[in-house]
Amino acid sequence: xxxxxxxxxxxxxxxxxxxxxxxxxxxxxxxxxxxxxxxxxxxxxxxxxxxxxxxxxxxxxxxxxxxxxxxxxxxxxxxxxxxxxxxxxxxxxxxxxxxxxxxxxxxxxxxxxxxxxxxxxxxxxxxxxxxxxxxxxxxxxxxxxxxxxxxxxxxxxxxxxxxxxxxxxxxxxxxxxxxxxxxxxxxxxxxxxxxxxxxxxxxxxxxxxxxxxxxxxxxxxxxxxxxxxxxxxxxxxxxxxxxxxxxxxxxxxxxxxxxxxxxxxxxxxxxxxxxxxxxxxxxx
Numbered sequence: 001x002x003x004x005x006x007x008x009x010x011x012x013x014x015x016x017x018x019x020x021x022x023x024x025x026x027x028x029x030x031x032x033x034x035x036x037x038x039x040x041x042x043x044x045x046x047x048x049x050x051x052x053x054x055x056x057x058x059x060x061x062x063x064x065x066x067x068x069x070x071x072x073x074x075x076x077x078x079x080x081x082x083x084x085x086x087x088x089x090x091x092x093x094x095x096x097x098x099x100x101x102x103x104x105x106x107x108x109x110x111x112x113x114x115x116x117x118x119x120x121x122x123x124x125x126x127x128x129x130x131x132x133x134x135x136x137x138x139x140x141x142x143x144x145x146x147x148x149x150x151x152x153x154x155x156x157x158x159x160x161x162x163x164x165x166x167x168x169x170x171x172x173x174x175x176x177x178x179x180x181x182x183x184x185x186x187x188x189x190x191x192x193x194x195x196x197x198x199x200x201x202x203x204x205x206x207x208x209x210x211x212x213x214x215x216x217x218x219x220x221x222x223x224x225x226x227x228x229x230x231x232x233x234x235x236x237x238x239x240x241x242x243x244x245x246x247x248x249x250x251x252x253x254x255x256x257x258x259x260x261x262x263x264x265x266x267x268x269x270x271x272x273x274x275x276x277x278x279x280x281x282x283x284x
Contacts (some may be wrong), residue, residue: 002059003029005051006187010073015095022046022192023066024074027058034125035062036102036280038092039109039116039176041131042147042207043200045072046192050183050266056273061280066092068112070199072192078199082108082210084136086115093123102126102280105263107237108203111210112137121221126280130229130265132249133241134218134248140211144204146236165236166263176260178268200282202239227279229255229272231264253279 008026015021024046027036030094036057040048050067057063069088070078079085089112093101103124110132117124133140152162157163160181167173167180226249230242239256246254255275257264265272 001030001258002027004047005054005058005063005065008065010046010190010192012073013092013095015091016227017069017076017088017091019069019074019076021066021069021092021095023064023092025062025064027055027061027063029062030069030225033061033282034100034102035064036097036104037065037098037210038065039089039103039105039113040065041107041109042143042203043195044108045195047072047187048182048184050181050269051186053269053273053276056269056277057160057280060277061102064096067192068092069197070202078202078278080202080253081116081206082111083119083261085112085206086119087259089116090120090123095107099123100126101127102122104128104276104280105130106265107131108207111140111207114216114218117224118216121223124224126222127222127226128229128276128279129245130243131234131262132245133237133244134215135210136213136215137211137241137244138239139238140241141271142166143207143211143236147204162263166261167230167267168233168261172259173261173267176263180263180266218245219250220247222252225279227251227255228252229257229265229275231257231260233260234262234264236262 003026050098067074069076110129154161163177167177257268260267
């Protein structure tokens with residue numbers, strides 16, 4: 001049975017750390033193969049995954065999206081560090097009894113994903129890092145300034161901040177943003193709680209500190225098959241970080257989408273989705 005993302009029921013599970021996590025399982029929910037776990041972006045909840053992309057994964061896999069500690073419908077407070085967010089994510093994965101996962105991450109989720117792999121490399125069978133960069137990467141500590149500048153711009157334009165944060169500031173970017181926002185806002189029932197403003201600020205502060213830290217020895221712990229993707233003009237996490245990840249992670253694959261920004265994987269959801277499905281396939 002295939003469950004579309006927009007129809008997936010929100011469930012809750014309490015982990016050993018005392019946090020009750022909100023999550024949704026969709027796609028091939030009865031599959032006993034290695035599931036795909038989704039790590040989402042800054043200020044995002046369960047409502048921020050684009051069904052146009054994640055349902056392509058769900059056509060072939062059991063997929064799990066979740067709110068990390070202090071986010072959306074999950075209890076507790078947002079951890080003050082990326083490493084702490086990774087520890088919390090692992091508590092959720094352990095609560096579900098998962099021994100192996102395939103990990104798809106976007107933006108902040110990619111920072112957390114790298115810390116998860118560093119803490120427990122044997123857990124992750126395949127790794128996907130999109131719209132993200134390595135610890136101490138170029139421009140990552142400047143995400144705070146870029147975020148607030150585009151929030152202000154969106155306020156005066158009376159639109160969602162993701163219009164400017166995720167997509168180029170031209171007509172093509174505007175069209176892609178409208179399609180994306182329509183897609184993620186399609187759910188009408190059982191909607192998640194919004195991100196709290198204090199939690200958002202905590203995430204931003206953690207990103208700033210993570211961007212100032214020394215680079216991690218990625219090749220020493222990211223040894224699983226890895227797919228890296230981004231737009232060619234990412235203003236939030238500069239695209240040069242994706243090239244650097246590719247250079248520093250042996251055997252990794254790199255996809256750079258033309259004329260797109262931070263949300264390039266959503267703008268080109270058909271093309272990237274096909275590449276993603278092929279990468280995640282068990283025979284890969």
